[in-house]
Amino acid sequence: MTEPIAAPVRVAVAEDSVILRDGLVSLLTRRGFAVVAAAGDGESLLAALRALPESEAPQVAVLDVRMPPSHTDEGLRTALRLREERPEIGVLLFSQYVETRFAARLFGGDARGMGYLLKDRVSEVNDFVDAIGRVAHGQTVLDPEVVTQLFGAASSDAGLARLTPREREVLTLMAQGRSNGAIAAELVLSAGAVEKHVSSIFAKLSLPPDAGSHRRVLAVLRHLAPGS
Amino acid sequence: MTGPRTAPAPFWRAPLSARPWQEQGYLVAQLVTAPLGFAWFVLTVALIPSLAITVVGLFVGGGLVVGARWWGTMQRWLASRMLGREVPAPPPWRRPRGSFRTLGSMLGDVTGWRALGFMVAQFVLALIAFPVSITVLAVGLGGVTYWYWGQWLPAEQDADGVWHRGSQILPGVWIEGVGNLIAVAAGLALLLLWPLVTGAFARLFGVLAADLLGPTASAVRLAEVTRTRSQAVQDADGRLRQIERDLHDGTQARLVAISMQLGEARDALAAPGADPQALELVTQAHDSTKEAMVELREISRGIRPASLDAGLVLALETLAARGTVPVTVDADPDLHASPEIEAIAYYCVAELLTNVAKHAQASGAYVTLAADDGMLRIRVRDDGVGGSAVTSPGHEGGTGLAGLRQRLAAVDGVLGIDSPAGGPTVVDVTLPLTVDTER
Numbered sequence: 001m002t003e004p005i006a007a008p009v010r011v012a013v014a015e016d017s018v019i020l021r022d023g024l025v026s027l028l029t030r031r032g033f034a035v036v037a038a039a040g041d042g043e044s045l046l047a048a049l050r051a052l053p054e055s056e057a058p059q060v061a062v063l064d065v066r067m068p069p070s071h072t073d074e075g076l077r078t079a080l081r082l083r084e085e086r087p088e089i090g091v092l093l094f095s096q097y098v099e100t101r102f103a104a105r106l107f108g109g110d111a112r113g114m115g116y117l118l119k120d121r122v123s124e125v126n127d128f129v130d131a132i133g134r135v136a137h138g139q140t141v142l143d144p145e146v147v148t149q150l151f152g153a154a155s156s157d158a159g160l161a162r163l164t165p166r167e168r169e170v171l172t173l174m175a176q177g178r179s180n181g182a183i184a185a186e187l188v189l190s191a192g193a194v195e196k197h198v199s200s201i202f203a204k205l206s207l208p209p210d211a212g213s214h215r216r217v218l219a220v221l222r223h224l225a226p227g228s
Numbered sequence: 229m230t231g232p233r234t235a236p237a238p239f240w241r242a243p244l245s246a247r248p249w250q251e252q253g254y255l256v257a258q259l260v261t262a263p264l265g266f267a268w269f270v271l272t273v274a275l276i277p278s279l280a281i282t283v284v285g286l287f288v289g290g291g292l293v294v295g296a297r298w299w300g301t302m303q304r305w306l307a308s309r310m311l312g313r314e315v316p317a318p319p320p321w322r323r324p325r326g327s328f329r330t331l332g333s334m335l336g337d338v339t340g341w342r343a344l345g346f347m348v349a350q351f352v353l354a355l356i357a358f359p360v361s362i363t364v365l366a367v368g369l370g371g372v373t374y375w376y377w378g379q380w381l382p383a384e385q386d387a388d389g390v391w392h393r394g395s396q397i398l399p400g401v402w403i404e405g406v407g408n409l410i411a412v413a414a415g416l417a418l419l420l421l422w423p424l425v426t427g428a429f430a431r432l433f434g435v436l437a438a439d440l441l442g443p444t445a446s447a448v449r450l451a452e453v454t455r456t457r458s459q460a461v462q463d464a465d466g467r468l469r470q471i472e473r474d475l476h477d478g479t480q481a482r483l484v485a486i487s488m489q490l491g492e493a494r495d496a497l498a499a500p501g502a503d504p505q506a507l508e509l510v511t512q513a514h515d516s517t518k519e520a521m522v523e524l525r526e527i528s529r530g531i532r533p534a535s536l537d538a539g540l541v542l543a544l545e546t547l548a549a550r551g552t553v554p555v556t557v558d559a560d561p562d563l564h565a566s567p568e569i570e571a572i573a574y575y576c577v578a579e580l581l582t583n584v585a586k587h588a589q590a591s592g593a594y595v596t597l598a599a600d601d602g603m604l605r606i607r608v609r610d611d612g613v614g615g616s617a618v619t620s621p622g623h624e625g626g627t628g629l630a631g632l633r634q635r636l637a638a639v640d641g642v643l644g645i646d647s648p649a650g651g652p653t654v655v656d657v658t659l660p661l662t663v664d665t666e667r
Contacts, residue, residue, distance in 0.1 A: 017481030023488050030492070071473065072538040096476065096525065097535055100549050101542055123487030123518050125495060149549035 009136045012037040012058040012089075014045040014078065016067045024062065024122070031129050041067045042078030049086070058089055059136040064119075065095040065102065076102050083109065090135040094119050098145045107140075115141035140176075147175045162204050170197045242423035243368075251426035252365065254310040255358050258433065261306075262354035265299055265347035268292070272344060276335070283331070290334025294321055296343035300441040303346065313434040318443040319451065338444070346440040353436065357429040364422045371415020375408040458663035461638055465532075465568035472532040475524065483521050490514040532571060539563075540570040544577055544595060551593075553585050553610075559597035565604050566662040572635060573597075573606060576643075576657050579632055580608040588612025588653060599661055606657040614651030632657075639663050 011033045015021040018040075025035045036058050039045035045061065052058075061082055065075035079091045090113030093106060103116050115135040121143065122128050131141045163171065166187075173183045184194045237245040272292040279285025300318075307313045318339045323330055334340075370377075374395075383393050386400065394404035403411050443451070494514050497507040528534070535543040541559045548555035565573065577595055584593045590612030598605050616629065633643050641659030 017477055019485045020481040023485035027488055027492060066476070066534065066537075070537070096480070097529075097533075097546065098549070099535060099538070099542065099546055101545060119484055120487075120518065120521055122484055123491045123514065123521070125488060125491040 008032050008034040009060065009133060010034045010036045010056065010058040011132065011136075012039075012045060012049060012061045014039045014042055014061065014067065014075065015064045016040050017064075020064075027125065028129075028132075031125075033129075033132070041069070042074045042081075045078060046081065046085075049082075049089075057086070060090040060092055060113075060132055062092045062094065062132065065093055065099070073102060076106060079106060083114075089113075090138065091115065092117065092132060092135045092141065094122070098143065098149050100146070100149050103142070103146050107142075111140045113138045113140075116146055117141065117143045118145055142176045144172070144176065147172050163201065167197050167201050167204075170194065171201050174198070174201075239420055239423070243419045245423075248423035248426045250310050251423075251430040252361060254306065254433070255354070255361055255426065255429060257306055257310065258350060258354040259358040261302075262347075262351040266351035268296065268299065269344050269347040269351075272296070286331055286335065290331055290337075293340035293344065294334050294337050296340045296347070297321065297337070299347065300339070300343040303343075303350070303437055304441050307434060307437045311430050311434055313430075313437065315437050315442045318441070319447055342440045342444075346436060349436050349440070350433070353429070353432060357432070361422070361425050361429060364418050364425050368415050368418030368422055371411045371413075371418060374403065374411040374415065378403070378408060378411075457638065461568050461663055465571050468532045468571070469537075469567070472528055472534065475528050475531070476534060480521070480524055480528065483517060483524060487514060487517040487521060490517055533574060536567075536570055536574055540565060540573055541597065543570075543574055544597070547574070547578055547581070548595065551581055551585060553581070553588075553590055553593055555581060555593045555595060557595045557597075559595075560599075563597055563599050563604075565599070568663055569604060569639060569659060569661060572639060572641065573604060573657070573659065576632055576636065577606060577608060579628055580655055580657075583616065583628070584608070584610045584612060584653075587616065588614075588651070590651075602661055604659050604661050606659075608655045608657075609652060611652050613649075614647045614653050615649045616645060616647040616653050616655075629655075 009032075011028055013021060013024050013028070013035060015024060015038075021038055021040070025038050028035050036052060036056050037045060037048040039048055042063065045063075049057065049061075061079075063075040063079055065073060067074040067078075075093055075095070079093050082089055082091055087110070091106075092115035093102075094117045095102070096119050098118060106116055107114060113135055115131055117128070117131060121131070134141050169187060170183055173186060178186065180191060180194045180198065183189075184191045187194070189197075237247070242248060272289065275292065276286070276289035279289050297318075304315045304317065307315060321333070321337055321339070324333050378394055381393055381395065383391050384396070385391055386396075386402070392402045392404060394402045394407065396402050490510060490513050494507065494510045497503065497510055533543055533547070535546045539561075541557065541561050541563055544557050544559070548557050564570075581593060581595075584590050588610045590610035593608065593610040596607045596609075629643065629645065635641075636643055636657065636659060639659055641657065644656040644658075645653070646655075647653040
């Protein structure tokens with residue numbers, strides 16, 4: 001936040017509730033983002049993005065999962081299409097309820113610049129704004145609730161069952177895309193201790209130990225996601 | 229099949245119209261089929277007592293009773309094609325689960341027995357209807373043309389020695405000369421009578437078919453009650469969905485927006501130099517708004533889970549992931565039922581999983597869903613202590629299973645439970661994939 005003359009992050013918003021959409025737009029504008037497009041459903045957003053010149057293309061698209069016409073998973077479908085057509089745009093999906101299969105589909109491919117948050121998180125304005133920034137910079141953001149549910153869905157897994165409670169905590173934070181340093185700070189551990197936990201987790205889950213920060217989120221997700 | 233029949237032709241033209249000929253054709257068809265039907269009836273009645281020695285034999289008898297429905301179908305088709313009389317089909321026979329129940333349902337199939345009754349009545353009526361109608365037609369045609377073909381009759385000598393060329397219809401009464409005119413008149417009268425005869429027999433057969441091959445009055449009423457009940461279930465589900473959507477689009481969105489603004493206000497007031505009292509107030513308002521959001525989400529989920537809009541299996545996976553006991557959902561992701569059935573199925577599984585968490589002391593639960601033969605079959609199994617039983621809702625220690633049964637009964641769903649003391653508990657729920665309005 002200390003860089004003085006950074007260009008504002010460009011954001012596009014798709015949310016069918018006018019109240020919430022207006023609220024989001026004014027919040028983001030006040031927080032120094034440039035909202036380049038705001039639409040009521042996924043199709044309109046994609047159309048608006050196509051009309052924008054290359055220089056004004058958004059870095060992040062914030063999408064509600066449940067939008068017209070069918071009110072089921074339009075946001076998710078828009079996200080997947082966006083990923084295909086415009087992979088350089090980050091996608092932050094937000095939803096009224098946690099849907100593990102949606103998360104699995106969203107993160108099934110390239111998880112860079114992907115986020116999935118519960119709608120309620122918007123009320124913690126700083127965290128929300130921070131999440132948009134992280135997605136804009138190509139990081140992965142996962143709602144803690146999503147991670148918990150992924151654990152729940154995969155709880156019968158033998159590898160997971162062998163994890164110690166501490167290792168589970170570390171894994172949860174890893175799945176949220178945190179770095180070793182951030183995990184150490186969060187759990188009040190030394191960096192060396194976190195590294196030991198991480199390599200132990202990777203060994204127990206039979207994951208490649210040399211994975212980098214995003215690849216390892218992906219690896220963890222792939223491991224946890226149901227039906228994969 | 230055939231459209232509504234045209235108005236009857238005036239009586240002097242009736243013999244030349246299509247209707248009596250169709251009806252006569254129908255009577256021929258009845259004469260040809262009636263002996264087969266009667267044989268079927270005799271076979272059924274004779275075989276059932278004699279085959280009763282073996283269970284397999286009873287199945288043969290039951291098959292003949294249910295098979296008589298096929299005869300009814302054929303006869304309804306005949307009546308529709310040849311008489312233009314539409315008889316609605318009775319409700320289809322449904323095989324219950326279990327072979328003895330199947331046997332009972334076969335032997336006691338009222339529709340089958342009514343079709344057997346039709347076979348007997350049809351046989352008697354056809355034996356009268358065909359000869360009478362064909363005689364009237366044949367004599368009528370013969371009479372009208374008598375003046376022509378009478379000349380080739382051989383000459384015959386009467387008892388008094390006089391030669392005659394014509395038919396002797398009574399001793400000493402010969403049709404010749406002026407008699408020719410009388411014969412033509414009588415033939416004409418019979419031809420005009422013939423459509424009335426075929427019409428009367430056709431009506432008799434029509435009444436017979438409607439009374440014995442159509443649905444009974446109680447079946448018609450049951451179908452009506454089922455239809456209105458299904459409508460009520462659908463309406464209720466539609467209203468709940470509307471309420472949930474209104475909450476989501478309106479109140480919930482507004483609360484999220486308010487909490488967002490309060491969050492911003494709180495952050496602004498946290499800056500040095502701001503009023504600490506205002507900060508405290510706004511923080512409280514922010515916290516209670518967040519609580520309200522959680523409460524509203526729970527209420528909204530209780531009304532109708534939003535996840536159901538994306539399909540039952542997905543909704544159940546979401547439900548399973550939220551629970552305290554690890555739950556495995558095993559189902560084809562493309563499995564679909566009508567919305568109101570999915571809602572009822574969802575609440576059943578939710579209630580059963582709540583029971584597992586509350587009473588079973590289980591380490592895991594397994595939900596399997598399958599659709600076959602128009603039915604949705606759900607099994608919820610846990611490895612807990614068992615001993616569940618159906619008690620009345622609200623009863624002390626009750627598990628709400630009776631309430632579930634009531635809810636399922638609204639769509640003809642059934643719930644079976646097997647829960648020996650010591651476990652495990654297996655609950656089977658079966659319900660139709662759609663609340664069809666046809667039954």
